[in-house]
Structure formats: structure tokens, C-alpha cells
Amino acid sequence: MPDEPILEDRRILELRYRMPILQIREFFTGLEEGKVRGTKCRDCGKIYFPPQSECSSCMTKNMEWIDFGGDATLETFTTVEVAPTSFAAEGKYVVAVGKLDEGINVLSWLNLNGTKDIKIGMKMKLKSLRKKEGYYSYEFFQE
Amino acid sequence: MKSDDERVAIVGVGHSKFGKRLDVSMNELGWEAIKPALQDAGIVQKDIDFYSVGNFGYWSEEILPAVTIGEYAGLACGSLKTEAACASGSASLKIAMDSILSGTAKIAMAMGIEKMYNSPNGTIIELIGRAGNYFWEFENFGMTFPGYYALYATKYLAAYNAREEDLCEAAVKAHHYGSLNPYAQFQKETTVEECMKSKYVSRPLKLMDSSPITDGAAAVILARGDIAKKMTDTPIYIESQGTATGTAYIGRRDEYTGLEASRRAADIAFRGAGLEGVGSNFDLFEVHDCFTIAEVMAYEDIGIAKKGEGIKLLKEKQTYRDGKYPANLDGGLKSKGHPIGATGISQAVEITKQLRGDAGKGRQADIKRGRALQHNVGGTGHYAYVTIYSRGD
Ligand SMILES: [Zn+2]
Numbered sequence: 001m002p003d004e005p006i007l008e009d010r011r012i013l014e015l016r017y018r019m020p021i022l023q024i025r026e027f028f029t030g031l032e033e034g035k036v037r038g039t040k041c042r043d044c045g046k047i048y049f050p051p052q053s054e055c056s057s058c059m060t061k062n063m064e065w066i067d068f069g070g071d072a073t074l075e076t077f078t079t080v081e082v083a084p085t086s087f088a089a090e091g092k093y094v095v096a097v098g099k100l101d102e103g104i105n106v107l108s109w110l111n112l113n114g115t116k117d118i119k120i121g122m123k124m125k126l127k128s129l130r131k132k133e134g135y136y137s138y139e140f141f142q143e
Numbered sequence: 144m145k146s147d148d149e150r151v152a153i154v155g156v157g158h159s160k161f162g163k164r165l166d167v168s169m170n171e172l173g174w175e176a177i178k179p180a181l182q183d184a185g186i187v188q189k190d191i192d193f194y195s196v197g198n199f200g201y202w203s204e205e206i207l208p209a210v211t212i213g214e215y216a217g218l219a220c221g222s223l224k225t226e227a228a229c230a231s232g233s234a235s236l237k238i239a240m241d242s243i244l245s246g247t248a249k250i251a252m253a254m255g256i257e258k259m260y261n262s263p264n265g266t267i268i269e270l271i272g273r274a275g276n277y278f279w280e281f282e283n284f285g286m287t288f289p290g291y292y293a294l295y296a297t298k299y300l301a302a303y304n305a306r307e308e309d310l311c312e313a314a315v316k317a318h319h320y321g322s323l324n325p326y327a328q329f330q331k332e333t334t335v336e337e338c339m340k341s342k343y344v345s346r347p348l349k350l351m352d353s354s355p356i357t358d359g360a361a362a363v364i365l366a367r368g369d370i371a372k373k374m375t376d377t378p379i380y381i382e383s384q385g386t387a388t389g390t391a392y393i394g395r396r397d398e399y400t401g402l403e404a405s406r407r408a409a410d411i412a413f414r415g416a417g418l419e420g421v422g423s424n425f426d427l428f429e430v431h432d433c434f435t436i437a438e439v440m441a442y443e444d445i446g447i448a449k450k451g452e453g454i455k456l457l458k459e460k461q462t463y464r465d466g467k468y469p470a471n472l473d474g475g476l477k478s479k480g481h482p483i484g485a486t487g488i489s490q491a492v493e494i495t496k497q498l499r500g501d502a503g504k505g506r507q508a509d510i511k512r513g514r515a516l517q518h519n520v521g522g523t524g525h526y527a528y529v530t531i532y533s534r535g536d
Contacts, residue, residue: 004166075298075399076298077297078347079346084287088265
């Protein structure tokens, strides 16, 4: 089929969001202090990750921050081979869902320390880390 | 038993050619589906009281497709755009159906459309990847649409001791029926070997496990049951629809070998149609096979296979036309194509044709019970819509 005539858009839109984090600021300060945190409802005991500043079942703001121990078990994983444009510089990366000992599932990257032997059920550690770009994140590390 | 004026039926269908459609604009593509739908129903634009347009958008330039398409098509009644990710078409169907059930419309149109090739591939991968939980999954971890389903595939293969080859069987079936569907994006057969040789997009899922990027549109005309009977000899009734919403954050799912929202939506749909479950009540299934693993999980979530036995159903060819549970005889999302917002309506068009006995050579199911089920998932189990259709006999 011949290439159809296309009008290339002359108006370029750059999207860069400003995402409010005031209500969960302790999550980000926690990362800087080497902690990965969630919130826990003092009324019903429910743990929230991603953290919420209010418990939607109790309808109260009676929440506390809890620091996760970091011990986790691998639930499932994938190696992303075709990445979105904004991750093109990262090369291939492994995304994992890990179950923390607190019973919470977390999705993040998995650092393999050179090994290729990944097995569902293996032990991992969830840690905060400073990325080379300077911001803080959290990732799993093979134990 | 509901009386005719408490029911809604499909009285006209239209479907564009699916594929890379850089020969048409979004409005022109929409008209390609609307025109045959109007002609099939034997009505003109002013007969329509309300219309809805399923569309995800972002990759195409028009932000108000319901309005731009309406203008092109000569529609001026009330309208809106519906978004439920890959189930936007089913959401469109719901709104149009509800407008009739509420008494505000007698005849309504539900359409769906997507114009994905108006953006480059990288942008599309980026945009669908963002459609999970942007803040907690994309921002730091660059999740992709195949990435999410790959998390399910990894877990499923390990849990049930299955192989990537087993998943490829779904691609082989999809391409077989796609090869018989003139509207399909890919009209050629494939093999397990060819599927296995294709490149990984997100391990263990390969290119041939994945539905393609697609431009396409589909439309159905709905009418109140008593009116539908006067319009056509073959109204196809919407017996029930079940809907459910899963969690955005994948960590909040309690399992990774099925979609809980799909099961809830199916239960609601069965109850709404007065059925105990899937049983042997259906002649045909349209299931959401955005990836091969999605088709396998769909079998188990709607109940035509027990947990872990979806791949067995494929291997035994039970979801081929002559099997016990014919599924996706149009090639499915995998081979027909997956224009996000159009998919749900495309499935409704296919079911209508099948129940009318108009599906075409080699892919017409044997219609005995006169009933079919549509399973349409948005995102990765984020939205779930299950709709049950019947000939009303
Ligand atoms: Zn609470």
C-alpha cells in the first residue's frame, strides 16, 4: 500500500503533571530516611499501600505511618523488553510484585545482582534508594 | 419475563475495516461504521434519540469525538463519550441501553472508535502503560500494557505448570478465524512455531501473544423491544449486563491468575439473565483476548473452564467453532485488531451477526440456544463488562 498523505501536526503539546503529595508527604520523607512506609488505620487496623491519608471504610483520619520491614516474597514478575518512550534510556528492566511480610503486595523494580535465576516464591528485600537522577524510589533486591 | 417495552434490542450493526487506517480521519472512520448501521436498521439520523461514543483517545487529535463524529454523520441529538479503557465500547453500549430503559430514548446508537495510528508507536506504548495506576506504577517503574498481562502470564505458567507454547495456541486460533474475517487486521494463519519465534515484548509474552495497535470503528443501533419488533424480524436482545471495577493498583489484587472483576461482572450478568451460570446455555462467546493469557483467564473467569484448565480447553479445540464453547470466531482482539474504544461494540456486532446467522463462511457458529456472551475487560481487570444477548426464543 502506498504511504497515504499525512498532515504532520505543527502544534506540539508537552505534558508534565504537578502531582500533589501534601497528604502523604511522610512517604517521601521516609524514602529519604531509608524507609518504605504505608499507613495504618488506628480504628480498624487496615494497612494501606499505596498510602492513604484517610481510611475509606471507617471514614476517619485516625491513621498512623508504619515502616515496612522490607522482607518480601516474589509473587510474580516480568522483564519489560519494549519500554515506553519515557523509559527508553533504561534498557530492559524487571518489574516484580512482592508480598511483604506485613501482607501487602508492592509493585516495583527487581534488582538481580547479576543472576538470571528468578523464581516465584524467592525471598527479596524492599529498600528505598536514591536514583542516579537524584530522586528517591524503592525497589526489590534479591536476598 | 420482561415485557417488550422493558427490553432493549439491537436492530442494526455497522463495522469498519480494522487495521492501520491512515487513509481516513477519525470522523471518516466513524462514518464507515455509522452509515451501514443506519442502513441495516432502516432508519435515518433523526430517528436516533441519543448516542454514545466509546473512545479512549489521547493518541488522536480530536478531544470531543462524539461531537466531531456527530457533525460529520449528521447527528444532533444528545450524546457523550464513554471511557472504560479497553471496555469503553461496552460502557457506550450501557449508556445507550440505559437511555432506552430509563424511557428518555426509544432508539439509541452506541458506537466505539479508536484512531491509534495518529500517533507513533512509542507514544501509544507510553499512553496505554499509563492506564493502570500512573502515580504508583508508571512514574517510577514504567509499566506497560503487555507488562501487566505478563505478570499474570508468569504466575499462571508457574502455577499450572504450563508452557509459552500453550499460550500460543490462543494466537493460532485467533489467526485462523481472523483469516476468515474480511474486517480483520490480520487475515493470515499462524502457527505455534511462528508465535514462539516472535520477539518478547514483556517476558513471557511475545509480539504474537499480543493484540496489535489498531484503528477501527463499530456501531450498533438499539431500540426498545416493542419498537425493535416492528423494525426487524431478527432483533437481538440484550438480556443483561454485569459490570465491576477492580483495583487500580495491581498490588491490591488478591491473585494473579485471573481477574476478580471479570468473575463478579459475569455473576451479575448470569443472575440478570436468570441463569445459574455459564452451563451449556450459550452458543457463542466473545472474550477479551488482548493477550493470549487474557483469553485463557477469560475462559476460567466466565466459567467455561476450571481454574488452571483454560489451556486444556484450547488444546482440545473446545473453543473452535465446532467445539463445546465457540469463542472469538471473528479473530478476537488478537487477529481482528483491538481499537481500544471500538472493541466492545465490535464484539456486539459480531454477536448480532452470529445470532442472526449472518457471520459468514467458515466461522458461523451453530445457533441452537440463541444465546451468546460478551466479556470485555478494560485495562488489566480494572473495568469488567459482561453482556448476555439472545434471539429471544
Ligand atoms: Zn479503618
